Amino acid sequence: MHATVSSNVPTTARAEEAARNARDTRNDRLFAGLLKACALLVLIALIGAATSTLWLGRDAFATFGWGFLTSSAWDPTNNQYGALVPVMGTVLTALIALVFAVPVSFGIALFLTEIAPNWLRGPVSSAIELLAGIPSIIYGMWGLFIFAPFVATTIKPWLMNHFSADPPDGQVSWLVQHVPFIAKFFSSEYPFFGAGIFTAGLVLAVMIIPFISSVMREVFQTVPTRLKESAYALGSSTWEVVWDIVVPYTRTAVIGGIFLGLGRALGETMAVAFVIGNTFKFTPSILETGSTIASTIANQFGEAEGLQKSALMAIAFLLFVVTFIVLLIARLMLRRLATKEGS
């Protein structure tokens, strides 16, 4: 307002106004600088963490070269290390977690925003937020003492009966006989043992459901009632409103929420260390034991020395790389969606 200068105004007032303008500009610039510093801090922290892991892992990268990425060895007494098994385990567990967590979170969010009666929304939302606040070691203990035995007695036998070439009930299923390779993904060296990649994925799913569902719930609430009401007025069912109005309106934020959960699943440490079985054998089967980057570091860092420590730092750097690639894919997907919408 004060920017408009009228010729009728006395000079003192004009000077005051000019001073105020100058002050405002200065403050604005200060504020902008402050904000920029905040943003830069994140960037510096990220680059600092990535370069310091790369620097501390330089011995491992120098010793093993590109072979570090393709070797499945992890042998501390002979100082032979490779990142293949931990990287595979990290990606696999996170993907399994997403496969289960995304539909469930979607359902929770839809129920809370579209279907649930008002009195139920509060308690269920708080329960979800509470789940998000549980420390991961608790999930690990729960996984080790309760969930892994349940997987061993219930889920794993069922999966093996239907998908593996060596089922506990002795009858190889039609699917296994007719679809090649499927049995490879469901074989298990220890059929009576609950811990493994699949179990870790399920525990991770439970852990990331609160994150994904609360983001989804928040963004579903931002859909204008006007749009939904119009659709209902045209005779749409609840599902049609959700699929044709709510989802397209919130797509970007929903994908953002999913990737937030994925990021957490990729880096989860304690819970995974308890339920994945911690072995370094390369296997395509999700019912076998394995290890992830974070669980390997948690397990071995305390007693690691020399090249082993360097190898642990090197896989920590690879975790940055994996996460970065995942985020890149997310960005590309979003851009693809945006251009599709434009055409």
Place this chain on the structure above:
Amino acid sequence: MFTRKLCIAALVAASLFGMSAQATDITGAGSSFVYPVLSKWSATYAEKTGNKLNYQSVGSGAGIAQIKEGTIDFGASDAPMSAEDLTKFGLGQFPSVVGGIVPVVNLQGIAAGQLKLDGKILADIYLGKVARWSDPAIAALNPGVKIPDVKITVVHRSDGSGTSFNFTNYLSKVSPEWASKVKFGTAVEWPAGVGGKGNEGVSQYVRQIPGSIGYVEYAYAKKNAISYAQMQNAAGKWVEPSAETFAAAAATADWKSAKDFNLIMTNAPGDQAWPITATTWIIMYKKSKNASHTKVAFDFFKWSLENGQPQAASLDYVPLPAPLVQQIEAYWAAEYKN
């Protein structure tokens, strides 16, 4: 209101008491194997003298790294430091307390102590060469025992640990194949099996998997009521894990000819010795960097070696035998100069 006043009064009293005692706080870091008994000792010791001990169980490797940097008063390690390293950094080391590591099994119908194993079979099981409990080599050691014919699932520690260090060291001593292929260390490349995190993880896995075998600190096997195996020791005798057999191992190990106590006492020669017995070394500077702290630290370890038996026994550790304590005190007198 009343309770609040009471609280304040208690706080004031506590702070006054703390000041009047003029306590010296010493810090140590390292092995988690020794952590339970150290914390129990330090509680009793603090009651008696007012001197507190702050011990961080961060792992032996980290303990050694910190004592080398001189940030703590003593380090504790499950593996002895080499004479070279000790001289290089001006450090000395001595054993503190003894504990046993026991093989535990989950076999239906087999009670604790009923199954007999020797070192060679244990190594072959962990190498993955003996894959079923019905293996004739196992049956030969266990005449008359009905061992179920199931697959063996090997369980090992997934985290780097002193327990693994001593266990793999024992396997290296009894099996040339293990010694050349796998070697020993706080973490190794296990030829077979699955990894549980900590003693807790291993004992849980063993309880959950029928036909499994693992190794844990004795206290865990006892507490969780998992059945352990008898072992044949170096003298060819069958022994059960107990305070007596652990003490026998410590007593018969050849400490006299081990410079700086650099001796891993697995596979000890005594008739009654439990073959997988371990200790934790306390590592301190020979020339003190902080005289008052070092004095308290020595006083603490002297007190614990001479009076710490009841606390150690209540946690299923075994105090060092008297001749070894004398040897340690002689070592202190000879090597440590304040």
